[in-house]
Amino acid sequence: MKNNRRFSLFFTIVAFLTLVLTGCSSNNSSNAKNTTKNQISVNYTLKEGKKTVDTKTVKIPKKKAKVITGLKKAWKVQETKGFVTAIDGKKQNPKKKIYWTYTINGKWASKGVDLQSVANKDKVKFTLDKVK
Structure with missing residues (x-):
């Protein structure tokens, strides 16, 4: 039972970090493209x-x-x-x-x-x- 909770907590943290980091990187590349276009x-x-x-x-x-x-x-x-x-x-x-x-x-x-x-x-x- 403890292993399942640890796995769920670990999975939740990894998923959250992946979403946050992906969101940040796409905004940066979008801003870079806009700067280049302008x-x-x-x-x-x-x-x-x-x-x-x-x-x-x-x-x-x-x-x-x-x-x-x-x-x-x-x-x-x-x-x-x-x-x-x-x-x-x-x-x-x-x-x-x-x-x-x-x-x-x-x-x-x-x-x-x-x-x-x-x-x-x-x-x-x-x-x-x-x-x-």
Whole structure:
């Protein structure tokens, strides 16, 4: 009789723990999937002239998928009215006509960094160089 009670108690505890642990693990994987679904990955490259200075891949929320969001997440950025004036301490120099410009997937952007949207796996390239 004691063995039956011990077995029942043991079985009840194991079943309870299995249910609790299974419930916790499925919630965690569900949250991870939702986080992945709600984020995009964007590749950023910084150049000075023709020389590549740095490259980073940044995950940003889909809702805030603007060029500036990932740029600020990866580097210290200064901007004015949608125009980048400095990245990671490297400043443009209007007297010498040296400015930050950028492309997305090899095409010149048509909007400021605060308005320009990005999509998953886009490649954004910022170049500090003399503008003619």
